[in-house]
Amino acid sequence: xxxxxxxxxxxxxxxxxxxxxxxxxxxxxxxxxxxxxxxxxxxxxxxxxxxxxxxxxxxxxxxxxxxxxxxxxxxx
Numbered sequence: 001x002x003x004x005x006x007x008x009x010x011x012x013x014x015x016x017x018x019x020x021x022x023x024x025x026x027x028x029x030x031x032x033x034x035x036x037x038x039x040x041x042x043x044x045x046x047x048x049x050x051x052x053x054x055x056x057x058x059x060x061x062x063x064x065x066x067x068x069x070x071x072x073x074x075x076x
Contacts, residue, residue, distance in 0.1 A: 008039050011053035018058060024065070031064055 015035070019028035028035075038060045039053055047053060 007043055007048055010050045011057055014054045015057045027065060031061055035060060
């Protein structure tokens with residue numbers, strides 16, 4: 001019997017719940033592949049604390065959402 005443990009499951013679920021509460025779950029869904037890659041990089045560097053991964057993931061999304069909106073206003 002093989003059991004797979006994914007340290008990213010809880011942080012990603014918490015991040016999704018937070019985005020849902022903020023009304024930006026659509027943005028979360030679009031950014032999910034980038035978020036997973038970012039979090040996988042943190043895990044590869046040795047980070048395994050779910051709370052730190054959650055906070056880092058939220059910070060990552062905040063930076064990306066801010067960059068996206070500022071780029072959108074420049075293009076208009």
